[in-house]
Amino acid sequence: MTKSPVKRAIILLNLGSPDSTEAPDVKRYLTEFLMDGKVIDYPWLFRKILVQGIIIPSRTANSAEAYKTIWTNDGSPLIHLTRQLQQALQQQVDEPVEIAMRYGNPGMELAYERLLAKVPDLEEVIAIPLYPHYAMASYETAVDHAKEIHRKKNYSFGLRFVRPFYNEPHYLQALSEKIRPYLSKDYDHILFSYHGVPARHIRKSDPTHRHCLSSADCCDLPSLAHSRCYRHQCFATTKEVVRILDIPEGKYSNSFQSRLGKGWLEPFTDIRLEEMPREGIKKLLILCPAFVSDCLETLEEIAIRGKETFMEAGGEQYEMIPCLNADPLWVQALAGWTKEIGTGSQEMILK
Known part of the structure; x- marks a missing residue:
């Protein structure tokens, strides 16, 4: 039956x-x-x-x-x-x-x-x-x-x-294909800006209670903690996307936005946007992979205020890659x- x-x-x-x-x-x-x-x-x-x-x-x-x-x-x-x-x-x-x-x-x-x-x-x-x-x-x-x-x-x-x-192949492929057309443009760097969280949240979520943020390379060391480690998962997304798109080392980096006070994950996006033009990064692509739908944090914080920060610091070209939305x-x-x-x-x- x-x-x-x-x-x-x-x-x-x-x-x-x-x-x-x-x-x-x-x-x-x-x-x-x-x-x-x-x-x-x-x-x-x-x-x-x-x-x-x-x-x-x-x-x-x-x-x-x-x-x-x-x-x-x-x-x-x-x-x-x-x-x-x-x-x-x-x-x-x-x-x-x-x-x-x-x-x-x-x-x-x-x-x-x-x-x-x-x-x-x-x-x-x-x-x-x-x-x-x-x-x-x-x-x-x-x-x-x-x-x-x-x-x-x-x-x-x-x-x-x-x-x-964060590491599911179909999601990574969709995200990579969303980015791919922008890589044909003349750019100096691509910044993966993830939403920030307090470091204490990372430690609280660690099921081992001893791995997360215990060393500079903790996100690269095998651990059960990675199943709930936001920082590791963000880095893993970037790692897989740059592999799929063959983005050269040194042409990309990670940062964390939307901080509220001290003790949040670093580097901070707003600070990096001020620093990059002085480092010779004048043409920037930026995306926010922690979001799948464009919202206040992408459209206002990054596309508007982020651009103002970067351009006022000496940048020449700034473009935000939209979220996946209904791709x-x-x-x-x-x-x-x-x-x-x-x-x-x-x-x-x-x-």
Whole structure:
């Protein structure tokens, strides 16, 4: 007797965005984001004082202005681009596809309910966190939040997560082909700018409790820690991309952006953008592989402010390579992963 196929659905998980560029919406979004204990990992009371007493009052207006520089007629670029990805993926898979944001709207519960409305006897949801690399403040919090909503609502369907895909061949190929056309241009250097995280996050995520950041070359030494080491995974992505594209040694480097205070991963992108022209790097290509969808951190921080920093320091040419967004090869990679569920490359919760 032939077994009936499992009734599945797909959720694409992304970071999120304010509902508008108005200060109350930006404040609400920043509060939800920064009060997450996996983003600012201090005790709750201290975090509340820091976030609501210091950070929110000082950052809301500036953040609102930053969002205004990238806002479109379709609203938030990140939300709009994630919806485009959803639509493109839906054309390649039979299962219904929804999107959910870790912070803001649309939320995780709404995504679950929309899928249940489409498939009342839903048996399994495949959740794809749109983060190539493992980090407490991105992949981990998205997965934990999805699990928590699943538990609280006592949903009967199972839940699977695609693991970080920083070294997955189809992702690397899609990313490399996105970069390839830019390499035909006259450039001096290509900078892989990854989102920064505090060094303490790297140590907290280390399952061995002794490997990460223990030496200058820890990311090159074999260890179980690499399965959750954001720094190692970023370097691994760069290493594979430059291999695929045959980018010469000395023609590329890594940096980390979006720092909030001291003790974050180095080198810092903003500092490197100031230094490079003095080192003879006048024509720069830059990309942000930690993001698969263009957002505030790519469109405003890198494409606008980063360019200003580089050009004012003496640069002559600066170009940001867009994120994968809804690139066809990237969509094909996602579709392929959903069809390979059950091969052992995903984790699972069963009800």
